[in-house]
Amino acid sequence: MLYSKEVIKHFQKPSNMGKMPNPDGVGEVGNPVCGDMMNIYIKVGKNSKKQEIIKDIKFETLGCVAAIATSSMITELAKGKVLEQALKIEYTDVAKSLGSLPPIKTHCAGLAVEGLRAAIENYRKNKN
Numbered sequence: 630m631l632y633s634k635e636v637i638k639h640f641q642k643p644s645n646m647g648k649m650p651n652p653d654g655v656g657e658v659g660n661p662v663c664g665d666m667m668n669i670y671i672k673v674g675k676n677s678k679k680q681e682i683i684k685d686i687k688f689e690t691l692g693c694v695a696a697i698a699t700s701s702m703i704t705e706l707a708k709g710k711v712l713e714q715a716l717k718i719e720y721t722d723v724a725k726s727l728g729s730l731p732p733i734k735t736h737c738a739g740l741a742v743e744g745l746r747a748a749i750e751n752y753r754k755n756k757n
């Protein structure tokens with residue numbers, strides 16, 4: 630089978646899918662080759678050490694099975710993380726958490742990482 634069980638699970642029942650009203654940051658990314666598009670929305674809060682964390686995160690994705698699954702997985706990996714840690718999530722972390730991704734689909738995990746980073750950058754820009 631092309632996709633792992635975990636990919637199918639996240640495609641069929643994605644976590645944190647949908648639009649977020651009044652997000653603190655939005656990352657809009659797309660891949661010009663395959664045409665897939667992803668929007669990642671974040672709300673930023675503070676933890677007990679007063680560090681900025683991703684309090685809430687949602688996504689909207691128009692794309693392939695792997696694009697939906699990697700969007701869902703990146704929201705799970707990023708939720709609750711300090712922004713600095715969230716920025717360190719790599720596409721390999723997303724792929725590993727999904728069991729595996731077919732080689733032609735690793736760029737989908739890359740797009741999810743790009744979307745998250747863009748949302749954090751957008752938040753930081755809005756704040757200043």
Ligand code: FES
Binds near residue numbers: 663664665695696
């Ligand atoms: S085929 Fe391009 S993001 Fe999935």
